[in-house]
Amino acid sequence: MKVYTTDKIRNVVLLGHGSAGKTTLAEAMCFTAGITSRMGRVEDGNTISDFSKEEQKRGISINTSLLPIEWKDYKINVLDTPGFFDFIGEVEQAISVADAAVIVVSGKDGVQVGAEKAWELCDKYNTPRMFFITGMDIEGASYHDIVEDLQNKYGPKIVPVNLPIRENGEFTGYVSVLQEKAFSYKGKETAEIAVPDSEQSYLEETRGTLSEAVAETSEELMEKYFGGEPFTDEEIREAVGSGILKGDIVPVSCGSGTQGKGISTLLDDIVHYLPSAASRPMSGTNIKTNEVFEANFDDSKPKSAFIFKTIVDPFIGRYSMIKVRSGVFKTDDLVYNSRTNEEAKVGKLYVLTGNKSQEVPELHAGDLGALAKFGDAMTGDTLSTKAVPVQYESMEISKPYTYISYRAKNKDDIDKVQQALTKIMSEDPTFRFVNDAENRQTLLYGIGDLQLDVVKSKLKNEYKVEIETEQPKVAFRETIRKTSDVEYKYKKQTGGHGQYGHVKIKFSPSGNMDEPYEFGEEVVGGSVPRNFFPAVEKGIAESVSQGPLAAYPVMGVKAVLYDGSYHPVDSSEMAFKTAAKQAFKKGFMDAGPVLMEPIVKLKVTVPNSYTGDVMGDLNKRRGRVLGMNPLPGGKQVVEADVPMMELFDYCTVLRSMTGGRGDYEYEFARYEQAPADIQAKEVAARAEAAAAGFAEA
Numbered sequence: 001m002k003v004y005t006t007d008k009i010r011n012v013v014l015l016g017h018g019s020a021g022k023t024t025l026a027e028a029m030c031f032t033a034g035i036t037s038r039m040g041r042v043e044d045g046n047t048i049s050d051f052s053k054e055e056q057k058r059g060i061s062i063n064t065s066l067l068p069i070e071w072k073d074y075k076i077n078v079l080d081t082p083g084f085f086d087f088i089g090e091v092e093q094a095i096s097v098a099d100a101a102v103i104v105v106s107g108k109d110g111v112q113v114g115a116e117k118a119w120e121l122c123d124k125y126n127t128p129r130m131f132f133i134t135g136m137d138i139e140g141a142s143y144h145d146i147v148e149d150l151q152n153k154y155g156p157k158i159v160p161v162n163l164p165i166r167e168n169g170e171f172t173g174y175v176s177v178l179q180e181k182a183f184s185y186k187g188k189e190t191a192e193i194a195v196p197d198s199e200q201s202y203l204e205e206t207r208g209t210l211s212e213a214v215a216e217t218s219e220e221l222m223e224k225y226f227g228g229e230p231f232t233d234e235e236i237r238e239a240v241g242s243g244i245l246k247g248d249i250v251p252v253s254c255g256s257g258t259q260g261k262g263i264s265t266l267l268d269d270i271v272h273y274l275p276s277a278a279s280r281p282m283s284g285t286n287i288k289t290n291e292v293f294e295a296n297f298d299d300s301k302p303k304s305a306f307i308f309k310t311i312v313d314p315f316i317g318r319y320s321m322i323k324v325r326s327g328v329f330k331t332d333d334l335v336y337n338s339r340t341n342e343e344a345k346v347g348k349l350y351v352l353t354g355n356k357s358q359e360v361p362e363l364h365a366g367d368l369g370a371l372a373k374f375g376d377a378m379t380g381d382t383l384s385t386k387a388v389p390v391q392y393e394s395m396e397i398s399k400p401y402t403y404i405s406y407r408a409k410n411k412d413d414i415d416k417v418q419q420a421l422t423k424i425m426s427e428d429p430t431f432r433f434v435n436d437a438e439n440r441q442t443l444l445y446g447i448g449d450l451q452l453d454v455v456k457s458k459l460k461n462e463y464k465v466e467i468e469t470e471q472p473k474v475a476f477r478e479t480i481r482k483t484s485d486v487e488y489k490y491k492k493q494t495g496g497h498g499q500y501g502h503v504k505i506k507f508s509p510s511g512n513m514d515e516p517y518e519f520g521e522e523v524v525g526g527s528v529p530r531n532f533f534p535a536v537e538k539g540i541a542e543s544v545s546q547g548p549l550a551a552y553p554v555m556g557v558k559a560v561l562y563d564g565s566y567h568p569v570d571s572s573e574m575a576f577k578t579a580a581k582q583a584f585k586k587g588f589m590d591a592g593p594v595l596m597e598p599i600v601k602l603k604v605t606v607p608n609s610y611t612g613d614v615m616g617d618l619n620k621r622r623g624r625v626l627g628m629n630p631l632p633g634g635k636q637v638v639e640a641d642v643p644m645m646e647l648f649d650y651c652t653v654l655r656s657m658t659g660g661r662g663d664y665e666y667e668f669a670r671y672e673q674a675p676a677d678i679q680a681k682e683v684a685a686r687a688e689a690a691a692a693g694f695a696e697a
Helices: 022-032 053-058 085-095 113-125 143-157 197-215 219-226 233-246 263-273 411-427 449-461 530-543 573-589 608-620 650-658 676-691
Strands: 009-016 065-071 074-080 100-106 129-134 158-160 162-167 170-176 181-186 189-193 250-254 283-286 291-294 304-313 317-326 328-330 334-337 342-345 349-353 356-360 362-364 368-372 382-384 402-408 432-436 441-446 467-470 477-480 484-492 499-509 517-521 557-565 593-607 624-631 635-643 663-673
Touching (some): 009 085, 022 074, 022 100, 022 129, 065 263, 065 349, 074 263, 085 113, 085 304, 085 449, 100 113, 113 129, 129 143, 129 263, 143 158, 143 197, 143 250, 158 197, 162 197, 162 250, 197 219, 197 233, 233 250, 317 328, 317 349, 356 368, 402 449, 411 432, 411 449, 441 449, 449 467, 477 499, 484 573, 499 530, 517 530, 530 557, 593 650, 608 650, 635 663
Parallel strands (some): 009 100, 100 129
Antiparallel strands (some): 065 074, 162 170, 170 181, 181 189, 283 291, 304 317, 304 382, 317 368, 328 362, 334 342, 334 382, 349 356, 402 441, 402 467, 477 593, 484 499, 593 663, 624 635
């Protein structure tokens, strides 16, 4: 592949609902551009972008794939993203380096929630966009209805630029609203035909919509519009490109991915109307001077690049995927990583086409490429020169809230599992694994159940290790609600010196739930020598790690040593520590022991129409709704305090309840006393586990 300069590069991300046709469209783009000699099919598992075993097995996109397409002296870097919400991290990585988006809508299924979320993402990243309605060859596909739906949702900025022509149920051609001409499909080529009578009125209507949108782009064109003067083709092209960049115009085109129709028109539109990287400003920080570094995808500036994705594949190796943000990266360049504070040689530069790599001598500002096995580089790192060290802000990645407990199926594979999970985590920043030492469990965190299932499957099929999963334990705490006064005498006679420790301790709630215990002494008359006080406290400190009620950590207990006795020969620190531990067990259980459960502050963002359902469900989960805050776009943020144990399946339920339109986040708030039935059930379960030999005490 030849080297392209910034003005000849287009970075385009394909967004949309799962199974809307993004991968099929990407395949058609590659075929039309001559990258492949035949089109692969998602159903057959032979597309360029869905190359992993998991994607081929499941028939869905899991990872973002890069497909560089050469088209009429331009390079279009197509980023084919997953549509399923569990893989939102892949989408966020891709859109962070895209200069424009093509939102793919199924002509059969219409505007689905995935397209709505794609629009919201484009708003968040201020990404210019267009719609491509695919599946025009499918019976029942209605272009006009979908355009009307889009206009109802997003207003007059939605402008059809191509209209489908259907004859006897077949998708045979299109009408260009820009050119006011019609074309029929002849293989990969098109031939001009007369505008069908059936499309004439719609053409006039959409041309009027286009003219109004063009007029809105400048005062000069507005005057011309009101003066009744027609726009020239050049004025329309410039205005459409400018309007797309500003977000004032969102064009709608159409075609068929499976039949490869409308694809060359789409590629032309991407080249002519969607912006290059140079059209969008970009800046970082010069960490040596602490000044703003205006990169702006300028070849003449010192080189800098951002690692937006990491690939760690057992078959193709490790690649750091970069977007060059200034200067020109060349083979054997020495570059500086601002995170690791290390320099390393680039070695070879690559462009990736799915899982195929091709070496290139250089990458210009705005281009996307890859570095192989590049040291300790991670997603989010900035690469620059040591003379001008630059740091770019990392992309915002969704935080995972769905989690599950796991363990290696074979104990001999524990290290192998951890190594494999580390590699998977370096690829996917929305996935992580955590060692919960407190509850003697290891946890997998992800966006949703599908993502975690994919991880489990990858471990088995790609890394040859297996894990078993189960519902995670909740991090309960134990405390007391009453007071108690206990005495314990530890006395043991052996062949030599004996053991003697005698304590009297009062236990009560400390009122400080941030600390496990408070220790004090009120001993008078030297009944317990001062040198044994630390041993008594140590006994208490060791006891609070696993409480007497259900072996959970203790919080909020006050222990006051007020009396006891000692033996001048047999007393020792060990004896007093043991006496204190035994006194704690009895004193804790005599002081009204209770389980405390973790409460989280939950925020659920949903369209207004779903707030009633959400609040009803939260009530079933013992949640307390605290209020609602309206957001632009007809949404509400429902805030509630909810027990952590009630949120185990919340991701799946919320998606089902809201058709995928609901999002949520939470953070730990505090501990509250668990209801009596919850406590009784948990205590019984822990006792049963202990009896079965799995106790953690």
